[in-house]
Amino acid sequence: MPPLPARRRVAVVGTGAIVAGGHLPALRAHADRVELVAAVDVDPARLDAFRAEAGPQVAGYTSTGAMLDAVRPDLVLIGTPPALHREQTAAALKAGAWVLCEKPLCLSLAEYDDIAAAEAASGAYASVVFQHRYGSGAAHARRLIADGELGTPRVAHCQTTWHRDAAYYAAPWRGRWATEGGGPTMGHGIHQYDLLLHLLGRWTEIRAMAARLVHDTESEDVSTALVRFENGALATVVNSVLSPDEVSRVRVDCADATVELTHLYGHRNADWTYTPAPHVDAERAAAWRAPATDVPSSHTAQLGAVLDAWDAGTRPPGSGLEARATLEFAAALYKAAFTGRPVRAEEIGPGDPFYAAMHGGHPDWAPGERA
Secondary structure (H helix, E strand, O other), rough: OOOOOOOEEEEEEEOOOOHHHHHHHHHOOOOOOOEEEEOOOOOOOHHHHHHHOOOOOOEEEOOHHHHHHHOOOOEEEEEHHHHHHHHHHHHHHHOOOEEEEEEOOOOHHHHHHHHHHHHHHHHOOEEEOOOHHOOHHHHHHHHHHHHHOOOOOOEEEEEEEEEEEOHHOOOOOOOOOOHOOOOHHHHOOHHHHHHHHHHHHOOOEEEEEEOOOOOOOHHHHOEEEEEOOOOOOEEEEEEEOEEEOOOEEEEEEOEEEEEEEEEEOOOOHHHHHEEEOOOOOOOHHHHOOOOOOOOOOOOOHHHHHHHHHHHHOOOOOEHHHHHHHHHHHHHHHHHHHOOOOOOEOOOOOOOOOOHHHOOOOOOOOOOOOOO
């Protein structure tokens, strides 16, 4: 038998809840393929608490640059506030490490293109954490839609209606354009509409509205959009942090069936429902059942996909044009909401104010106002 590949040496940057609760279990699940060797956090107490949980082999640093110089990890997992992502991702790429970064990968298309340039210069790759794409239920639904098994997609609905109180926004970086990049469009609903794009493919036009109805923030606390896809399907997208009854939902009505996912922060096979059209016979509908193996959507599933790509010598999922497409959707939604005009795919480029910032360079605008 050929020798097993050496385990990848991993460092985490940021040791807060998302890393301790999402990335650390993922690393443990793939312990035969990865080894956590370092952690970075500007808060020494939080860093010490993480290292106590992660194990004595984890070296601690308060500077990303110092860690990269000393450790030279193979893979860097980033779980810091969004405004730090571009700089930390670019630094890790320059050091030759692959990156798996929490969403959003960065705050604008301009920042994304900086990361793409750092990728090209280093030969390493940066992926964004969109764990809802992963797991057996999402893979099964995408395959059925792509293969035409459910008929032509016609109507879709994407809903992230969550609730966040004033205490949530007490963190100084939340709700601010410069540090979070936006409201629930960037920080919450992005998971569901990323999955919608994964299922339906390219979009061609978006119209949107957004508002700040409750929270004392710079950015919106609710947004809605109407989207036309290249395949002809029309979709609604709703992102809210004002909703007492929290739910995450994606529904696609095709010619022969409706496929619907209802969950909150993660899904399993049982969360996906297939409803056949009246003309579909039972035998055909039975073939749509979810696969017997139930792989939940999770950081564990996405990390496995990244490691598989590394072993195969290919670009990892959630990077490159895939990552840019989701960020472009967010920028287009904001541009449509701020200007009151429809926005076309690939419309936003260098020179467009919404290329440099999600608020189009006017942070004092209330969404829906005109310049």
